[in-house]
Amino acid sequence: MSILVDDDTRVVVQGITGGEGKFHAGQMIEYGTNVVAGAVPGKGGQEVHGVPVYDTVHQAVEAEDADASVVFVPPAFAGDALFEALDTDLDLVVAITEGIPTQDMAKVYKRLSEVDTRLIGPNCPGIITPGEAKLGILPGNIFESGNVGLVSRSGTLTYQVVSNLTDRGIGQTTAIGIGGDPIIGTDFVDALELFEEDEDTDAVVMCGEIGGEDEEEAAAYIAEHMDTPVAGFIAGRTAPPGKRMGHAGAIVSGSGTGTAQSKIDALNDAGVPVGDTPEEVADHIEDFL
Amino acid sequence: MSILVDDDTRVVVQGITGGEGKFHAGQMIEYGTNVVAGAVPGKGGQEVHGVPVYDTVHQAVEAEDADASVVFVPPAFAGDALFEALDTDLDLVVAITEGIPTQDMAKVYKRLSEVDTRLIGPNCPGIITPGEAKLGILPGNIFESGNVGLVSRSGTLTYQVVSNLTDRGIGQTTAIGIGGDPIIGTDFVDALELFEEDEDTDAVVMCGEIGGEDEEEAAAYIAEHMDTPVAGFIAGRTAPPGKRMGHAGAIVSGSGTGTAQSKIDALNDAGVPVGDTPEEVADHIEDFL
Amino acid sequence: MKLHEYQAKEVFAEAGIPVPDSQLAESVDEAVAAAEEIGYPVAVKAQVHVGGRGKAGGIKLAENEEEAREAAEAILGMDLKGYTVESVLVEAGVDFVNELYVGVTMDRGEGKPVAMVSTQGGVNIEEVAEENPEAIAREHVDPAFGMHPYQARKAVYDAGVDREHSRDVASILTTLYDLYEERDASDIEVNPVMITSDGDVIAADAVMNIDDDALFRQPDLEEMQEAAYENDLERKAGEYGFDYVRLEGNVGIIGNGAGLVMTTLDLVDYYGGQPANFLDIGGGAKAERVTNALDMVFSDENVDSVVFNIFGGITRGDEVAKGINEALEQFDEIPKPVTVRLAGTNAEEGMEILNTDLVKVEKTLEDAVQRAVSDAEEVNQ
Amino acid sequence: MKLHEYQAKEVFAEAGIPVPDSQLAESVDEAVAAAEEIGYPVAVKAQVHVGGRGKAGGIKLAENEEEAREAAEAILGMDLKGYTVESVLVEAGVDFVNELYVGVTMDRGEGKPVAMVSTQGGVNIEEVAEENPEAIAREHVDPAFGMHPYQARKAVYDAGVDREHSRDVASILTTLYDLYEERDASDIEVNPVMITSDGDVIAADAVMNIDDDALFRQPDLEEMQEAAYENDLERKAGEYGFDYVRLEGNVGIIGNGAGLVMTTLDLVDYYGGQPANFLDIGGGAKAERVTNALDMVFSDENVDSVVFNIFGGITRGDEVAKGINEALEQFDEIPKPVTVRLAGTNAEEGMEILNTDLVKVEKTLEDAVQRAVSDAEEVNQ
Secondary structure, three states: OOOOOOOOOOEEEEOOOOHHHHHHHHHHHHHOOOEEEEEOOOOOOOEEOOEEEEOOHHHHHHHHOOOEEEEOOOHHHHHHHHHHHHOOOOOEEEEOOOOOOHHHHHHHHHHHOOOOOEEEOOOOOEEEEOOOEEEEOOOHHHOOEEEEEEEEOOOHHHHHHHHHHHHOOOOEEEEEEOOOOOOOOOOHHHHHHHHHHOOOOOEEEEEEEOOOOHHHHHHHHHHHHOOOOEEEEEEOOOOOOOOEOOOOOOEOOOOOOOOHHHHHHHHHHOOOOEOOOHHHHHHHHHHHO | OOOOOOOOOOEEEEOOOOHHHHHHHHHHHHHOOOEEEEEOOOOOOOEEOOEEEEOOHHHHHHHHOOOEEEEOOOHHHHHHHHHHHHOOOOOEEEEOOOOOOHHHHHHHHHHHOOOOOEEEOOOOOEEEEOOOEEEEOOOHHHOOEEEEEEEEOOOHHHHHHHHHHHHOOOOEEEEEEOOOOOOOOOOHHHHHHHHHHOOOOOEEEEEEEOOOOHHHHHHHHHHHHOOOOEEEEEEOOOOOOOOEOOOOOOEOOOOOOOOHHHHHHHHHHOOOOEOOOHHHHHHHHHHHO | OEOOHHHHHHHHHHOOOOOOOEEEEOOHHHHHHHHHHHOOOEEEEEOOOOOOOOOOOOEEEEOOHHHHHHHHHHHOOOEEOOEEOOOEEEEEOOOEEEEEEEEEEEEOOOOEEEEEEEOOOOOOHHHHHHHOHHHEEEEEOOOOOOOOHHHHHHHHHHHOOOHHHHHHHHHHHHHHHHHHHHOOEEEEEEEEEEEEOOOOEEEOOOEEEEOHHHHHHOHHHHOOHHHHOOOHHHHHHHHHOOEEEEOOOOEEEEEOOHHHHHHHHHHHHHOOOOEOEEEEOOOOOOHHHHHHHHHHHHHOOOOOEEEEEEEEOOOOHHHHHHHHHHHHHOOOOOOOOEEEEEEEOOHHHHHHHOOOOOOEEEOOHHHHHHHHHHHHHHHHO | OEOOHHHHHHHHHHOOOOOOOEEEEOOHHHHHHHHHHHOOOEEEEEOOOOOOOOOOOOEEEEOOHHHHHHHHHHHOOOEEOOEEOOOEEEEEOOOEEEEEEEEEEEEOOOOEEEEEEEOOOOOOHHHHHHHOHHHEEEEEOOOOOOOOHHHHHHHHHHHOOOHHHHHHHHHHHHHHHHHHHHOOEEEEEEEEEEEEOOOOEEEOOOEEEEOHHHHHHOHHHHOOHHHHOOOHHHHHHHHHOOEEEEOOOOEEEEEOOHHHHHHHHHHHHHOOOOEOEEEEOOOOOOHHHHHHHHHHHHHOOOOOEEEEEEEEOOOOHHHHHHHHHHHHHOOOOOOOOEEEEEEEOOHHHHHHHOOOOOOEEOOOHHHHHHHHHHHHHHHHO
16 A cells, blocks of 8 residues: 555654754644654644654554654754654654755764664655645645655656656555755655555656766666666756756766766666656656556 | 684784784684684785785785684774774674773774674684684693683683693693783684584683673573583672772672672583682592583 | 865864965955965955866966956956956965865765865866876775775875875875865865975965755855855855756746656757756745745846746645745736646646636646746747 | 962863852962952852862851851861862852752763763762663764764753753853863863752852873863972872872882782781882883882871882893892892792892892792781781
């Protein structure tokens, strides 16, 4: 039915008393997500949207038997909040925060290799299993339950592609925004692996963008390990080298690695059709189903 | 025949151009140890006792296919030398250096958990398999090949006990000085495990001392896992609390943990006889054989 | 944020890396005076963020006053790959026998910084990396531990640096790593490190780019930002807090979310137009941010038409539409045609609200882009 | 190396931890003058490295000049568990409502520092640890990363510190950890941290012990060493570079290697004697080191006899014997009977060389110890 999150997922919201955290915790609850606790130092004992707040993530996890957290902590403190989350036995941590210093994330990435917790993000819209749970800021109303998995480095581009699918009556098993930063937890290969194993996912959309080599690695993974058909989209074909296109990770290096063309070629070589427009991506998926 | 080292062990000496390093490299070679290289930054291309010196441990290990190193690097630089050794694929690193800052060793200890290399020491006399190889500063002439394993936190106390054994014609499979620092690589349990698995070791001497809880853990291990008989000795019965008795690790805490009595009791409870004098230890071993 | 060479050298020198004597000059007379004070020969170096300055004529050597004046006259005010040179660094010439490369950057695939040393310095290191990768010794650094001293030595020895200079080069690498870590650099490099005929080791160039997301904890570097902007549009984007990149086309683009804005650029190109910029307005679209975004795009003289592409997620389309109306109502005359496309939550309500006297409205991304492209074409005809 | 309370407080205050006003005084007049300047009430605190100073009469409160004088007179020069009090810290009295414990030490079993917080401060924390271990919140720190801010908060909340003071207490813990790491401490603690009636959080005591092996990179702390010695014998051992611990018996002990020296002490006890000291002479035994070691043991007025126990490993016994002869030949008269036992490499040759006019020689460790014990008994008869 889905990967990683469903209506059993018990969620802690880190930063639930801040503006963003409070608003989106409300949206998540309204969507039906099982938000069981908030965690904010010094705010223990309060309630937000009827959800109890604890001073530490450990207290929240223990008291409410949580298995996932969503992080809305401001960038200067987000690295610490992630270390805190990774120090508990949560299965999943979703980091929404944009603008975490890269060197903080490099340390978090090292720590990730030492624990069993999965991280999604940071600088991502989160993850949604339509009709069951959303952890993050994705607008629930554009999603519909169905049989297509979606994984994307981008937020609003994801919404665009999802609308193109939903408008045609194509629903989603789960959609994951993996984030636009240079260093992220779950990457394309991780997400594709989960969709490949999910019996209910019959096709996958993968929205990449310039920068790094994640898409190339994903292409290699698809060619070797995937039976589920994948359609791709790559943003940033017109990006000049050496300029950061909004996302900290969206940058073509001066030597020309990380270009859209390299990624499109790799995906095509792996048998993945890459749409020139979001509509074309929906066309490819329609063909698969 | 032995544990960890034998005449096939190919040894790099880190710090081979220093006073200690040069002297003991000579002694090791004279004993028959297969010393294949030295490593000292800036001294690459030189030779010491006919052994080629390299600028980095990586170069030494690769060029000479080494599988162990002995570290004679001064304490201020020893932490770095250990990180360097642990970054290669050596099986064994023996750190002789005394006086490495504890916080440097805490970092090394963390690194140890990430690699497959075994560390012996620091602040230890090393390891010897009589008649085959010695890695360290142990005086080869007091050892004799035989069927008793020995593991000790102390140097000269080891020599004392070994003499008591050798004088009676009782030889050793392998003797390991695990070192007198609060944070060490191989501990009693690790060494006992190796002796237990070694077919040729028929009895084991374990020389502990005040400080920490390694001996208590060893007692628990012996009680649960060992068939090979063990005789013990514990130094520091008369040590007052709060005073460091020479070894950085030999200190009874103010609250009275780490006392000789606690260790003797634990060993006795595990069925391990503890000698009041080194001679008595030899008596116990003689009884076992 | 990219520091200028002279700014990076200030940081390097303070950290103990040997750099040549130098002075910044913003006029020909200042440059000549600096050269006289430093003593000849000097190098006169354009302070712009452009690779291959030397080949493009942005660096000239001068042996005497006349040559210094000529060099400064030639370089100051020149256009270097689209950037106007506003200052030069006048620097003591170094009599070198060898040029090395030393740098630290983030290997994002590994999630770890990587230190690099090469004896093939003085040329574009990315070309060396492509053509002769084994000429660069690489050492990945565990960010929890930082760079161990042995790693600096190993990189230097592996690169084949003479044993005679290895300690000095390792020391530069160690300092660069420390700066990389302490100053939140994203890239830091010296290319070339020059070995002089006297055996000295000296940093002849300096690159230091700072992680924008970490500037909040680097207040002294943030102060260098003002001088590091290359032009007024960059400065304006910095002040407004927009992610903005200027390109060479004539279709101005405003959108929300990096991926969607990139996609809009790509579609402009796909439909035969040329994007003039990347501008991510971010979450929400209050009137003030819309006003600022339009101000930016309208200030770019290259822009002939504008496409405004918003996918409302949590933000409601009707609120965005109100923001756009308010922003545009401030103009007496809309300077360039604006096409708006709203999608997502309450998009239809939003499209109805939009004041079509001020903007054109399209329902799909594809249609909006095509409209903006054809508007731009019209202007140019 | 153990810092005195006043030394540790200097370090803490410099790092930003709030401490009460205080002044060090070495005479009664100085103490009274300090009290007058600080203002009453004051605490007058003996500066010796002894646990439970308060219970033993080493800390007194004074409400006025007369009481301050009485307190200083009582404490200065007093014998506190074997240590003579040479100075007192005169400190502003704190009107507290609550006492906490905050500290960092090395958990050797885990190979990691551990940060600790308890609301049961002001008493011996080791007793709390034994009787009520759950009253101490512990947080292990990964030494590669250092202490994360969340860990300080977690320890403070887990310990049950009032939410009102949690931030200030976490801040003290964070600073203590940073000092622990930067200054190579082996233990660092504040017990008690006082919560005043005004809600302030203040470090009322200060313990900071430095890793002797790291003093080489803590030059400013090393300078405090001189003032940190408790007596002349400790000072002498420090100057000679010996590992030396004074005990309460009368059999002086010199040996090489910590384990063997401890064993020698144990055997003295086993054979009915009382060890006077631990003295590890270290590797080799050149005449100068032997001379220094004997000087130390002979300077201890409690010592009635000496046992010298050397196991030559790499060092040859004959060389050690020569060193002992040379050292003892410098004395006109050997002040206390010395028994020597040499073992290991060339031990027999060494025993033959030893000048038996100066020392007694025994072949086994057991015999040597018994001889020294009986020599000491004889002196006392």
